[in-house]
Amino acid sequence: MENSEEQSRTKILDTFKHIVDSNRKFVLTTHVNPDGDGLGSELALTRYLKKLGKQSVVLNHSETPSNHTFLDYHNELKQFDPEKDSQTVLDADVLIALDMNNPGRLRSIEKYFLESKAKKVIIDHHLEAQDFVDHQLIDLDSPATAEMVYRCLAAYDSNLIDKEIAEGIYTGIMTDTGSFRFPRTDGEVHRITANLLDLGVDPFYIYHNLYEENSLGRTRLLGEMLSKVELAYDGRVSYVAITLEQLNRNGVVPDDVDNFVNQAGAIAGVIVTLFFLEMEDGVKISFRSKGDVPVNELAKMYGGGGHKNASGARLPGVKLDETVRRVLADAERILPK
Numbered sequence: 001m002e003n004s005e006e007q008s009r010t011k012i013l014d015t016f017k018h019i020v021d022s023n024r025k026f027v028l029t030t031h032v033n034p035d036g037d038g039l040g041s042e043l044a045l046t047r048y049l050k051k052l053g054k055q056s057v058v059l060n061h062s063e064t065p066s067n068h069t070f071l072d073y074h075n076e077l078k079q080f081d082p083e084k085d086s087q088t089v090l091d092a093d094v095l096i097a098l099d100m101n102n103p104g105r106l107r108s109i110e111k112y113f114l115e116s117k118a119k120k121v122i123i124d125h126h127l128e129a130q131d132f133v134d135h136q137l138i139d140l141d142s143p144a145t146a147e148m149v150y151r152c153l154a155a156y157d158s159n160l161i162d163k164e165i166a167e168g169i170y171t172g173i174m175t176d177t178g179s180f181r182f183p184r185t186d187g188e189v190h191r192i193t194a195n196l197l198d199l200g201v202d203p204f205y206i207y208h209n210l211y212e213e214n215s216l217g218r219t220r221l222l223g224e225m226l227s228k229v230e231l232a233y234d235g236r237v238s239y240v241a242i243t244l245e246q247l248n249r250n251g252v253v254p255d256d257v258d259n260f261v262n263q264a265g266a267i268a269g270v271i272v273t274l275f276f277l278e279m280e281d282g283v284k285i286s287f288r289s290k291g292d293v294p295v296n297e298l299a300k301m302y303g304g305g306g307h308k309n310a311s312g313a314r315l316p317g318v319k320l321d322e323t324v325r326r327v328l329a330d331a332e333r334i335l336p337k
């Protein structure tokens, strides 16, 4: 087990090359409630592996969120069905989990992933990886898993990266950098992005499909949420909750509210934002911070994780109001004194 979060980038590229060269059947997956980085990374990698003549299948626990389906024009993103697909997982030579580091986030695939005799790999950029695979390809400095995938593919053979592969990578980098504005957006990110644009990626097309094709219900729900945002701790923390009733009344599914947390935090003086989403089976929390405030420490207290400035947690079987009170009280621990 290669258990080092400090692996050099060269080591990651070497390991990737070795795994690809010495295997034939690949299964790729990502976390529950997948985002643009997980899905874009999967699409880029599966398309590349197929170009190399490998067998590659993408199996996800979750259905692809509707605003990402435009990327999947070859129907490569499959929702895992244990009856039909468990053997594929068990028979694979290599299982690659992208953009995740905790087997619990595989949900229905977890059992088969862990049981499989395949070589297991994660490609990820999140903190606090759990020890469940043979090769942890982790780069904590990378702004997106898709950027790591780009590096791996470019090092293997950059000539094989075409427009369809570039679209997946671009989507991952764009979404995980908050459209090129989060702190890890450096010159290198823009240089990689320039290469992707040169391959034919259309930034307007990707952004428009992801963020500007919302339902009326989502837009109205955003308005409802914005009118309910509260401040605490002298205006340093903003918080807001969305109930199941609000989701249902507006005909909105949980995936549709992914970026609401950022809107709730766009307030002068706010350094921490807490966004609570009531689910059928509990509460999902999104944590965001600005500067040197480690929201991942707060997320960890609730069994979640992520990055210093963006983390999440899912709390099964809890009540919304009580959860808001508890997390808000605990937020004091991460605020600067």
Ligand code: AMP
Pocket: 102, 126, 258, 285, 286, 287, 303, 304, 305, 306, 307, 310, 311, 312, 313, 314
């Ligand atoms: P979200 O608030 O769901 O957009 O998540 C923000 C970040 O935290 C993303 O990078 C997620 O991958 C990560 N994250 C979200 N939920 C969890 C969880 N339950 N456990 C670990 N990491 C999470």
